[in-house]
Amino acid sequence: MIEDEPHLAMGLRFNLEADGHEVTVATDGESGLAQVREDGAAFDAVVLDVMLPGIDGFQVARTLRERGDYVPILMLTARGRPEDVLEGFDAGVDDYLPKPFELPILLARVRSLLRRNSWARATTPAPPAEKRAEVLRFGGNSFDPATLELRVGSLPYHLTAMEADLLQYLLRNAGTVVSRKAILEDVWDLHEETDTRAIDNFIVRLRRFLNEDPSRPRHVLTVRGIGYKFIADPVDPPREEGPAAPRRR
Incomplete structure (x- = not known):
């Protein structure tokens, strides 16, 4: 997860881990990119905020895609205008969740991205x-x-x-x-x-x-x-x- 707001990051981490996921948190775009670069195979999905110190979430997504990293990305943002949604998808994100959001919806979106990624990697049996x-x-x-x-x-x-x-x-x-x-x-x-x-x-x-x-x-x-x-x-x-x-x- 790449999220610079401490309380939100802590709450999301708690709930994601309670849902059975192992979570690593970065608080800015540069450190998030560095973590994925160093051990990209360890991450099955990225939860990414748009408004970050330094480079923003759009640039983080573009950088990952430009270097051929197709880890699924769920983008979180208070910027919910259609133009912002399109910019996020244009940067290469897989799903987009405007703030404020309901926690069950976020958990369902994360599970969906993880299922899709597991099918693509063929690490789990394909659905019937x-x-x-x-x-x-x-x-x-x-x-x-x-x-x-x-x-x-x-x-x-x-x-x-x-x-x-x-x-x-x-x-x-x-x-x-x-x-x-x-x-x-x-x-x-x-x-x-x-x-x-x-x-x-x-x-x-x-x-x-x-x-x-x-x-x-x-x-x-x-x-x-x-x-x-x-x-x-x-x-x-x-x-x-x-x-x-x-x-x-």
């Missing part, structure tokens, strides 16, 4: 087939919602929760044009006024995972002025789409 979400296949690739693993050909990639939710939404709506506003509301339950262009950053990352040529994407097409359309099994590299041209009279 009837309880697992189906593996989604497209164009010679596959995505497993249970482990957040995207396989492009034979190459595996671990997605953040937000990237995974977006990809699953696009896959399940393949062939249909979806607006940026619909993505915000249907995927991430963000109903307030938010800069919908923030979604473009996530689309860019998905295209990189899929080895898309930005000038001629095959799977994730931009429909100018509206949003995006996912093509599951493209035949030829299509051009980006625009709204239908008006009929001449």
Whole structure:
């Protein structure tokens, strides 16, 4: 846990340990990064506050992801605006819990991240087939919602929760044009006024995972002025789409 407020850190540590977890506490971003760097394999998840002395929680998450560390991250913050939530997910966090929060909700979120991480590491048996979400296949690739693993050909990639939710939404709506506003509301339950262009950053990352040529994407097409359309099994590299041209009279 990386939390600089002593009383909150002590209370969370007590309750997490009472729930059966072993907890290490860092009080600032630099020391938290140092602990994960020195013994990253020992940590199954990180509970991370945003407002920290020195580097903030957003930068901590970015640094971990940039060096290839995909330990699940639950971000805690009093900054609950949609823009702040998107910034957290854009930094690579897996889940986001605005303050104030109910303790049972936090404990449930931590358990969920730990289960997901154990499935991804294959250190525990996978959940029964009837309880697992189906593996989604497209164009010679596959995505497993249970482990957040995207396989492009034979190459595996671990997605953040937000990237995974977006990809699953696009896959399940393949062939249909979806607006940026619909993505915000249907995927991430963000109903307030938010800069919908923030979604473009996530689309860019998905295209990189899929080895898309930005000038001629095959799977994730931009429909100018509206949003995006996912093509599951493209035949030829299509051009980006625009709204239908008006009929001449």
